[in-house]
Amino acid sequence: MTGIHDVAKVAGVSASTVSNVINGRGNKMRPETRQRVLDAIESLKYTPNSAARQLKSGQNTTLGLIIPSAANPFWGAVAHHVERAARNHQYRLLICNAERDRDVEARYAETLLGSGVTGVILGSSPLNFDHLRDLIRRGLKIAAFDQRVAEVEQNGVACSVSVDQHLSGMLVAQHLIGLGHKRIGVVTGPIKTNSRIDRVSGVRAALARARLELPEDLRWQGGGVIGFGDMEGSELGRIGIRELLSRDNPPTAVICGNDMYALGAYAGARDLGYRVPDDVSIVGFDDIAMAEIVYPPLTTIRQPVLAMAEQIVGLLIRRVEGDEIPVDEAFIHVPPQLIVRGSTAPIRT
Amino acid sequence: MTGIHDVAKVAGVSASTVSNVINGRGNKMRPETRQRVLDAIESLKYTPNSAARQLKSGQNTTLGLIIPSAANPFWGAVAHHVERAARNHQYRLLICNAERDRDVEARYAETLLGSGVTGVILGSSPLNFDHLRDLIRRGLKIAAFDQRVAEVEQNGVACSVSVDQHLSGMLVAQHLIGLGHKRIGVVTGPIKTNSRIDRVSGVRAALARARLELPEDLRWQGGGVIGFGDMEGSELGRIGIRELLSRDNPPTAVICGNDMYALGAYAGARDLGYRVPDDVSIVGFDDIAMAEIVYPPLTTIRQPVLAMAEQIVGLLIRRVEGDEIPVDEAFIHVPPQLIVRGSTAPIRT
């Protein structure tokens, strides 16, 4: 392994000088000295050992991203954009897949902190942060997707970028109500997260405003399904919509927890001979790339992932580097956008 | 930050003893001493600082995974399984998204090596490893998906698990030929990888055996498309099949580079009023979860991702920990499996 001393020897300077060059203090020396060091680094193909670096500084330039499910392309897209944003800031990104399990999540966060990562972006939106409290006390900065400001402030979260999920739910429900739907079903998985709860509450609010409601028999949460933990969202969506459509008085439209559920719901509807959108309208959330490829193209709520990724990375890095950020800047809300495509249609008369 | 010395002080022993406890050398001391140390660790909520640890040992228990595209759910699934396999071995996984760019790939590999990761799994299958040769010399162990043994040996790759892509291509082509197809098109992106080349050569071989061929005008490689780098596979598949189906004598079946291309091809065929599989048969490779959800369910080649992930992780960890592995164990081949679903049908008469 070539170290800073080897470079120093080749360049004919001290290790300190090499360190200065590397860390942008090149103005503290003669240009020619700087160049000699640069040449030596080049010719030896020297890479600073980041273990040593971070041992010394206690800090490092790596962020963590904990996602709920690598199997869902939405999180793939998030990872992609976060990774890019981090790279633009000269940070690296360690991606962890926590499978929506609080324990796994906590273990990963602990591992990350132990390896010097002090900034972690949490993709899931847990109801609370009890499992991370110790780590926050030990210096971990958490950036959250999809957290309500109130929760966030109570929980010591460093910053967040959220879409208003309540509004998302309302937009979707209003769209369906506008198409004449009255019996609207909801399909989600069994795991409670803030974003899911808020979406459903938004749906309820819109229904209420139209003097409608969401009866229990049109709400499917995967309760009876065994082993859902290993099941893809699409599989749950498929099963869920089949159950709803098999009820005595089936829904004419179904709101799915996310796009993967919705695509599964396409299959479930087909299984029972229902056509989308003629016999049943289906909507999702997220707007994954597949949403406009499938047939019919999926009506959904777009989350501006790119912008969210850039903002949250920017905020988190400021926190990690010691900035205090005023509350009104640290907890950002971005608007959801309803994308109407072909999976929703006026109710059949 | 609590360090090993704090623990030592609380437990009334030396730091070395604490180190011994942590590193499984607890049999070198009285059980009660061990317990005191354990209690101290617990009460202080001590986590070993892995930066210091790996600085000292030069090694660490992290593997890297470089994937070509986080946007493709196939790689999401790979990441998922590799991550699990790594965790089962007490290793962590650092996932990097290289976007099929050799430079980015090399930079990531270098960054990984710099941070002490000596084992990296390469998801892409580049034609050669020139861009990684220096890193291999500096001690990086590369585990490859989808490499031909000959390439691998020449390139200093540590181990590999590959499906026989040539055979995959043959299976797909034979299936279509068996359904009576004679004009068979191929759609892939512009980037050359071993696995793509082998698949196409397999297709050609099967065609040749049936006294058929793959004319240039049925081979679409995204040549004229601008900015393909930012384009999802599905988008390429959509454009590609539209071009093929617009030819004077269009194909009756199209083989797509992977499942995402194939799903895009569904959309492209629909754009032109073609029905799948009645007017055109479509097949993919990978068998992503979506393949059986979409309509019609996609005929494709399944890669046994779970088994491959477990094997490659096992092999790579052995290499990283210093094992020499006989060649016939280090370069494993697993069989591809043709999954016939609804996207292929006998040619219309």
Place this chain on the structure above:
DNA sequence: TCGTTTTGGTGTTTCGTTGCACTAATGACG
């Protein structure tokens, strides 16, 4: 000419952990 400031560096300590070389205490045995 002497004192002061600036430029261009250098030497040493430190981060937390590990592993080797060591020792002190205990035990076994002829």
Place this chain on the structure above:
DNA sequence: CGTCATTAGTGCAACGAAACACCAAAACGA
């Protein structure tokens, strides 16, 4: 009782980079 083995544990020197305090030489001013 003396000798040797074993057990139980300690002390110290690294690992590679960074930061601080320091210093030598040159430049400058009066």
